Amino acid sequence: MTSEPMSLRGRLQADLGRPAPAQHGRPAASRDEPDGVRRSSETALLDAQDAPLSEQLPAGTALLRVRSRTYAGRPNYELDFHYQGGTKSANRDTDLRLRRPPDLGLPRLAELATEIGWRDTYRRVKGWWKTEPTLIDWVDWLERDENPKLVVWDQTAYEIPWELIYRQRIGGAAVVNAADGTGGWIGAKLPVIRWTTVWNGRRAERYDPPRKDCRGGVLVYEDKEFRAEHDGVGRHEVLPRSRHMEELRARLEDPYTAFGLLLLRCHGTYAKDPEKFMLGDVSLAALSDDWEMPALYDTGAAVLINSCVSARTTEDHRYNAAVPCTFAEVFLRWGAGAVIATLAEVSKADAHDFAARLLTQAGGRPVNLAEALTENRAYHARRAEKAVRHGGPGRVDEEIQAFFAGFTYAYFGHPETTLALEAPQSRACGGGEGA
Known part of the structure; x- marks a missing residue:
């Protein structure tokens, strides 16, 4: 009925129980690569705190992993960005102090519109992303790729609307197809792909569609x-x-x-x-x-x-x-x-x-x-x-x-x-x- 399913190139999974595979020809950091965040020297393996990647994502694809946590007694979340064979994180105190779940999930927006109107709701979703400067830097970096795609593995219940990331074009800010009439909505400019933890043994520990x-x-x-x-x-x-x-x-x-x-x-x-x-x-x-x-x-x-x-x-x-x-x-x-x-x-x-x-x-x-x-x-x-x-x-x-x-x-x-x-x-x- 069908041939055997084939996994992603480089199979995005933790190489649990064995040494990490040798890294060959890892690309050097791009001159456009954002500064000021951690870049791992090895692609991270999964443990209680780490991310499940082995060698690399498909060309032009980045994976954003989102995990819930508590900071200063409030709900919060961690961001890790996997791209071009490396991992960047924005989980320092300076990041977490600015961050909190936005309460702008799509199920909430109709209710919000009854309070403030649809136009103001639209504006509020646009404006919220300014509070995630490191994430916006990562998106700018990805958009410079020839064929950019973003996978979001969100392991929270915060209902953050990742397809509605908005990048306001100011000066030289990179926005794919800036003249296409879609504004700065990233989900209208490049494929934004979701993933969720799949509860089937070790599949829960990897992104492996x-x-x-x-x-x-x-x-x-x-x-x-x-x-x-x-x-x-x-x-x-x-x-x-x-x-x-x-x-x-x-x-x-x-x-x-x-x-x-x-x-x-x-x-x-x-x-x-x-x-x-x-x-x-x-x-x-x-x-x-x-x-x-x-x-x-x-x-x-x-x-x-x-x-x-x-x-x-x-x-x-x-x-x-x-x-x-x-x-x-x-x-x-x-x-x-x-x-x-x-x-x-x-x-x-x-x-x-x-x-x-x-x-x-x-x-x-x-x-x-x-x-x-x-x-x-x-x-x-x-x-x-x-x-x-x-x-x-x-x-x-x-x-x-x-x-x-x-x-x-x-x-x-x-x-x-x-x-x-x-x-x-x-x-x-x-x-x-x-x-």
């Missing part, structure tokens, strides 16, 4: 409230649509169910308690602990969870640690080649439009998923920036709401994974490098 070329038909679960007459999916469907989660569960338990994309359309309902955090009528706890998905494991298909809050993080306090968990993580644990999910609530209309555009693209040619989400964000950023400069109040509010909706979708996976929808008999996902 395989590069996948997902090919095949679509397996659909659709709640009756989400039926759409013209969604572009029909000719690619491998089976009649599941109308109940138990029916989908049975199909995912059958290793002979072949597909290139799993599409879920249903309600998502957030709760801090995993037993009450719902996808359709299935709780996060039940999906995580009760479901088995050998069909997904065998195909390595992409997954689009087109439901509210499907990538939103909660903390699981049932065990001996406050463990961040999401619906996206469960599908990654069972071998999904990539997951696209939502960080906040999304309207049925916006969800339908997003899926229709993506599936139309993937029906004509292989689509790089990280780049497709970047293009989606860029579309909304251009419209919002134009409205803020030239539109009346009504149009400004409308475009800013659409802007935040466009940034609600997050991509988890390898920067180079692609999706191509084919006839139902075309089976599954091909492996990556060397497959």
Whole structure:
């Protein structure tokens, strides 16, 4: 059904129990490299405090790792930046004194807009990033790369909107495609890719998504409230649509169910308690602990969870640690080649439009998923920036709401994974490098 999944070049994992691999030809620090932060002499191995990298990320890719901590009695977080074979950190007292979780997660913004208005909410998100000067230096450094990509492995429950990093262009500040009309929104200029801790043995200790070329038909679960007459999916469907989660569960338990994309359309309902955090009528706890998905494991298909809050993080306090968990993580644990999910609530209309555009693209040619989400964000950023400069109040509010909706979708996976929808008999996902 599929070739064996291939990992990232240089496999981004801790070489636990063995000496660190010899470093050959590590690139010298760029003349544009930021000063004043730690650069490790060796790529860090994982332990309780360190990061899980071995040799190198794909060309042009940086990984930002975010971990929660307490500083001066307040919630805080640490930042480590892995790029060009080295590690930089911004965790000194001078960094931590300026830093605190921003309370600007996408789920919070609609509430904030009712208090201060959409335009002021937009402005507040822009302005917050000035308080992270070292991070902005790192982003400037990355943007000078020929083909920059940023992976964010956020191990906190602070819901920091990394796709909404904003870099104001002042003087010679590097902003990719400064004239493209998207303003300084980094998630509209370069692929911003998410990762989450995958709770499957030692996978929890490494960033290791395989590069996948997902090919095949679509397996659909659709709640009756989400039926759409013209969604572009029909000719690619491998089976009649599941109308109940138990029916989908049975199909995912059958290793002979072949597909290139799993599409879920249903309600998502957030709760801090995993037993009450719902996808359709299935709780996060039940999906995580009760479901088995050998069909997904065998195909390595992409997954689009087109439901509210499907990538939103909660903390699981049932065990001996406050463990961040999401619906996206469960599908990654069972071998999904990539997951696209939502960080906040999304309207049925916006969800339908997003899926229709993506599936139309993937029906004509292989689509790089990280780049497709970047293009989606860029579309909304251009419209919002134009409205803020030239539109009346009504149009400004409308475009800013659409802007935040466009940034609600997050991509988890390898920067180079692609999706191509084919006839139902075309089976599954091909492996990556060397497959």
